Amino acid sequence: MTNSDLRLIEKAKSYVNELLGQEATGHDYFHAQRVYRQAMRLAKNKDANLTVIGLASLLHDLDDKKISQGTSRALDFLKRHNVLETQEIMDIIDNMSFSSHLVGKKVTSLEGKIVQDADRLDALGAIGIARCFSYSGKKQRPLYLENSNDDTAIAHFYQKLFKLPDLMNTEEARQIALERVEFMKKYLQEFYKEWSE
Ligand code: ADP
Ligand code: NI
Secondary structure, three states, X not given: OOHHHHHHHHHHHXXXXXHHOOOOOOOOHHHHHHHHHHHHHHOOOXXXXXXXXXXXXXXXXXXXOOOOOOOOHHHHHHHHOOXXXXXXXHHHHHHOOHHHHHOOOOOOOHHHHHHHHHHHHOXXXXXXXXXXXXXXXXXXXXXXXOOOOOOOHHHHHHHOHHHHHHHOOOHHHHHHHHHHHHHHHHHHHHHHHHHOO
């Protein structure tokens, strides 16, 4: 990345921090920061545009329907800074979410695949568990109702989270995802044990 690209990344970080600093569903500034760092790691040894990856990672949740209705905060930022790859970045953001996946949308670029993997990895592991409970609390959903196909936090593990390893685009992300799912299954064993004590 050139120095001016790096300055743009720093600006995107401050912008996201300003807008999502207090966000409480797990789509907060630190999520954006982790997706950014994970995406940069996944991009190593690949011929990908790091500026596109960096900006898409940082801005990807600014207009997510779960936290904001009808805004264009990501696009506003990119236009304000005359980013050449604006369209490419917006295509990634518009197509990468799990809900987009469910309606058949796909990311096609290498950069999009990497950012999507990084975002999905953050729904797994210890942090993934925390985000799932946090989001469920916000939605006033129960923790657990002794079922795996209802609207509870624990059911979400089975409905979505455990499916993520098979949805990864890159082999590196799939490996990390499998390790994180293994940890989550151990966590569930303990959860069920305490539940039935
Ligand atoms: P994406 O932005 O990739 O589509 P989501 O916004 O669906 O991902 O999920 C972001 C976080 O919110 C994840 O950690 C996920 O586990 C959690 N989450 C999303 N939907 C639910 C749900 N129905 N119940 C519990 N947690 C959820
Ligand atoms: Ni996200």
